[in-house]
Amino acid sequence: MSSRSKSILRQRAYRILRVSSDGSFASRIFDQFLLTLILLNVAAVVAASVQSLGSLYASWFRGFEAFSVAVFSVEYALRV
Numbered sequence: 001m002s003s004r005s006k007s008i009l010r011q012r013a014y015r016i017l018r019v020s021s022d023g024s025f026a027s028r029i030f031d032q033f034l035l036t037l038i039l040l041n042v043a044a045v046v047a048a049s050v051q052s053l054g055s056l057y058a059s060w061f062r063g064f065e066a067f068s069v070a071v072f073s074v075e076y077a078l079r080v
Contacts, residue, residue, distance in 0.1 A: 013078050034075065041068050 015024055041064075048054045048061045 017075070017079055037068060037071060040064075 044061055044064055
């Protein structure tokens with residue numbers, strides 16, 4: 001990949017990851033996705049703390065946690 005292509009990809013990633021103050025559609029969608037994922041994580045932690053739900057859906061909660069950690073790790077790496 002040429003240095004120009006890398007530069008264009010970096011600029012595009014920066015525009016998407018930046019808070020959507022510029023009105024970019026992709027940036028707004030990404031922000032909404034992250035906010036939804038955060039809220040779902042809070043709900044999952046609360047639901048997992050209920051013993052009957054936690055034991056019944058333990059594998060689902062672990063899978064969702066792994067997915068969330070992967071998404072947040074990729075987001076963090078792209079921001080760095």
